[in-house]
Amino acid sequence: MGRTPTGQTREQVFQLMRERLLAGQPPTVREVQEAFGFRSVQTARAHLEALVSEGRLEKQSGRARGYRLADAAVLLSGADRIAPPRLVPLLGRVAAGAFGLAVEDLEGYLPVQSDRVGANEELFGLRVRGESMRDAGILPGDIVIVWRLPSVEDGAIVVALVGEEATIKRLRRRGDRIELHPANPDYEVMTPDPDALQVLGRVIEVRRYLD
Template identity: 55%
Template sequence: MPKTPPGETRERVYCYVRERLFEGRPPTIREVQHAFSFRAVETAREHLEALVQEGRLVKKNGQARGFALPDLEGLKGWTTPRLVPILGRVQAGVLSTAIQDLDGYIPVESTHSSQELFALRVHGESMTGAGIFPRDLVIVKRQATANSGDIVVALVEDDATVKRLRIRKGIIELHPENPNFDVIIPSRYQCRILGKVIEVRRFLERASSPLRY
């Protein structure tokens, strides 16, 4: 197996440290070593020191958790956004396989941790009546259950879709918010709730697009 290029590994280290900092949990050098399975702690140290030299991190001497982002250094009263992973796309219309490949990150202000949230790109027009349009990003809280009336991301067999959940006499129904699309009534063994949609993001300018790493 070919080795990962040093620049790519360093970028991954930066993304990891940055997300930990946004969560208020700055990592130690040894935690970075374990996160990336480096054989030696010195390898983690070298990547972190290189990021300091590049100006992407700052270091507080004498502190085990002394790495910080330069733009947040000394700033008080700021709200800590979470860097939420964008996991491919989801169809709002005909069912489409949800791609699990990482497609970037988006900052979200939330009381939930990054591990509880994910984002998906919407394709299709079945949810336009709920204000969810093609190319929107839906921010989703991971949960296996939801209430009737919630907008959810559901996995039907191997395909994912975003719909409004209705439960009638114990039967799950996935309703579109567009009269041109049909209600989906899967069997209880075919359907699994992946999460509840808690926010919708729409970008009008390229400058506002999600973070790419």
């Protein structure tokens, strides 16, 4: 069997990367090597670096799975184009009830397709426990996608930090006072000391996975 031309192989490498990245499963260089049966990992790396030079991939230094689709639109069909999804960290859990200890244990990464925030804005995901936001459609086990912001508008659903404890609530301003409102009548409104309160960000998406 003849040897596959370099350009054709590189296109196949790009298609593999595109499919895996759009699925939120970025491969390592070694996984690319194994997928194509390259004799050395350097061959796989050379193809990936060439795709970076062509502007089709971007590389984040210091990460084993640091390649992503370039910010240029990804061709889907005809003239329809969408921006590639971003991989955002899934960090521990947040209480939707009483305050819970704010833990930022990295559980993995989530693909997020959002045109609501800029490319340089920070997003992160958190798992929800507790039922205080039940009537807002946020249930135990859900994942919320949070846009990290130092302050948010009145009425936004936020992740707020008080001391070392975090919670998810709807923020209301009452003069100089900030109230954290549940969406469940079984829970009380929280009125933390403003000096101890830090808004981590605004919830922009809720995800639920069915068994």
